[in-house]
Amino acid sequence: MSTILVIEDETDIADLVALHLQRDGFTPLLAHDGVTGLALAKTACPALILLDLMLPGMDGVRVFRELRRDPRTLRTPVIMLTARAQTADRVAGLELGADDYVTKPFSPKELLLRIKSVLKRNEAHDPREILTAGPFRFDSAALQCYADNAPLDLTITEYKLLQYLCEHGDQACDRTQLLRSVWGYSDAAHSRTLDTHVKRLRVKLGPHAERLETSRGTGYLLRTGPP
Numbered sequence: 074m075s076t077i078l079v080i081e082d083e084t085d086i087a088d089l090v091a092l093h094l095q096r097d098g099f100t101p102l103l104a105h106d107g108v109t110g111l112a113l114a115k116t117a118c119p120a121l122i123l124l125d126l127m128l129p130g131m132d133g134v135r136v137f138r139e140l141r142r143d144p145r146t147l148r149t150p151v152i153m154l155t156a157r158a159q160t161a162d163r164v165a166g167l168e169l170g171a172d173d174y175v176t177k178p179f180s181p182k183e184l185l186l187r188i189k190s191v192l193k194r195n196e197a198h199d200p201r202e203i204l205t206a207g208p209f210r211f212d213s214a215a216l217q218c219y220a221d222n223a224p225l226d227l228t229i230t231e232y233k234l235l236q237y238l239c240e241h242g243d244q245a246c247d248r249t250q251l252l253r254s255v256w257g258y259s260d261a262a263h264s265r266t267l268d269t270h271v272k273r274l275r276v277k278l279g280p281h282a283e284r285l286e287t288s289r290g291t292g293y294l295l296r297t298g299p300p
């Protein structure tokens with residue numbers, strides 16, 4: 074069952090939409106202002122977001138920009154809700170890259186059709202490649218790695234190194250192989266670069282640092298099993 078986040082300050086509209094979502098088998102989640110909506114979007118990871126443009130505090134355009142900036146919500150489809158008169162807002166919303174928009178007043182039936190069509194489109198074209206290994210998950214489109222679902226603050230090189238080790242989980246990767254695959258170096262003359270990056274990566278892995286083992290005489294390996 075898909076969760077749909079509704080960010081709408083007019084409670085009667087939000088409640089009506091929630092009712093129809095529920096009838097159609099969706100799980101509605103309501104937020105009545107932008108800040109709350111944004112926080113819920115990041116924690117609940119909804120399948121789709123209905124975003125009203127006119128919101129108290131943080132308006133819909135700003136919420137949308139923040140959604141697109143965060144790897145957790147970067148690809149979540151958004152349908153904007155706009156008042157008929159706000160042509161400028163509607164244009165702005167679509168220019169920002171919203172998946173669709175619905176003008177108020179709308180029929181809940183029409184809205185549901187739009188939601189289903191956007192979800193279907195999104196499913197068919199989801200370009201995300203997700204690799205998981207042990208506690209790590211890689212979102213290759215966003216170049217973001219998560220450990221236990223918390224984003225890791227890695228540089229591109231650290232990301233590539235960790236991803237390579239995870240792709241070859243529990244296997245010793247030799248130094249030449251690592252330098253060639255991650256840095257594109259053809260000889261082992263840059264061995265210290267590798268060691269420096271591994272050292273920094275271990276610090277960033279925190280409680281998972283011990284998984285990145287030194288394989289004597291070979292290089293490194295990453296343990297993916299339970300700790």
Ligand code: CA
Nearest residue numbers: 082125127128
């Ligand atoms: Ca509003």
